[in-house]
Amino acid sequence: MKVYADNAATTKISQTALDAMMPCFKEFYGNPSSLHSVGQDAFHAVRDARVQIANILNCSPDEIYFTSGGSESDNWAIKSTAELMAKKGKKHIISTKFEHHAVLHTLKYLERRGFEVTLLDVYENGIIRLDDLKNAIREDTALVTVMFANNEIGSVQPIREIGAICRERGVLFHTDAVQAVGHLPIDVEKDNIDMLSMSGHKFHGPKGVGALYCKKSIRLPNLIEGGAQERNRRAGTENVPAIVGMAAALKEANDNLEVNMKKLSEIRDHVIEGLLKIPYSRVNGDREQRLPGNVSMCFEGVEGESLLLYLDIVGIQASSGSACTSGSLDPSHVLLAIGLPHEVAHGSLRLSFCEENTIEEADYIIEQVPPIIERLRNMSPLWERLQKERGNA
Amino acid sequence: MEYSEKVMEHFVHPHNVGKIDDADGVGEVGNAKCGDIMKMYLKIKDGIITDVKFNTYGCASAIATSSMATDLIMGQPVSEALKLTNKAVVEALDGLPAVKIHCSVLAEQAIKAAVRDYYDRNGIVYDEAQFHFNEAHEHGVEE
């Protein structure tokens, strides 16, 4: 059996998205800035995609800026607001300890340029406390940026409440919703979001395309100088097929949102229950406030890279936050942020599902993982030591 | 990052996995915090390594280098095993990705630690310099 369970890393493009893209290569291949009919067809395709995405997020089409993906949207939103607010003497930014590197490294960049950054604790369940946020907001706070849902452990933040606090205190609120768009209901109006990053390849759209939603009242500084694309803010001929594919994929995901959420939660909970039977295993991240397709667990005494490579051999594709997979000394900052000791974090496994996965596949995973863990534990001096410490050996 | 076929072969079917209950020398290096621990068991008769087994907690490269290193010293005189370098193990595996070289250093150190244990147990005098560990293992070697 072949089970692709790494959908948080990226997804397979959907047939719907692919079908929507093909004419952009073959028929509407014109430049959207050209006045002739072939160009105008491309112009309309981009316009329609923008309207479609805006309708789903509940914003105006001219609040959507197309980008090359989640990383660009995060960089643009954060660096721009920082620049904008610094002029008003506001040089303090609030975020969390377990953001994606696209956010954390951008914040490091700003720190080197004189900004002060407060990273909120995410506690054991991977969710911030609203009181911490209230206490962290200062006179000179320029921006709050908190991810909608975490890419590794799947925990979902109380975005609407965070947004409400920011509104009340007059602070801009950006959310990296790369893992949430197409997977959770989002309404930028009701959720009090000023800026939102999204990426096409996380919901069966193409890679290398994304969008930034930015509320009209914010004067977003230009990202790329040049032509008049994206209302003069980001120059360059639009990636028409990718934009159209992303919109089609999002529409499909949104049309099936409830059904998919239900199905994925069932697969997720089934896998978690099955794998928790393995002794000395644990679930990372909140069990309730959680992405429907995310399973994140740790198994003591085993190392994640070996685990995921043995899984690949039996046809299961997953990921891990162990140090060995990152090629660095430390395991993932996300697992450390929720308080896991290094040696536990090294034994992490993330399985992320999409609606194409089935309960049969979940059963296959539940059948395949335990013998691999046992094999690795049998040759693990760490496991031997843990067993001795526990008096089990 | 990509592993050679040899590495995958030794990772999927590692040789000499296990423990030796009446080992003549045991060496353990690495630490749990860094995500890698290697433990080597040696059986030695008349200065020759007659059996060797390993237990490893770590990545595919750590498991593959343990496997290859045990193959390389099996049946060898102890003096030869001490000369085994991580470089030789890496070459025998047709190379390792740059970020994984430190895992092979661990294999070299584990063998040396096991030999030193054998020397200590038998009151054999040795030159400390032989066991001067290569600091290239970026994870550090403190136990």
Ligand SMILES: Cc1ncc(COP(=O)(O)O)c(C=O)c1O
């Ligand atoms: C939470 C989060 N933010 C940002 C990104 C970056 O998105 P992209 O790969 O489109 O640049 C990712 C994807 O890995 C993500 O999971």
Ligand code: FES
């Ligand atoms: S044991 Fe950690 S990278 Fe090899």
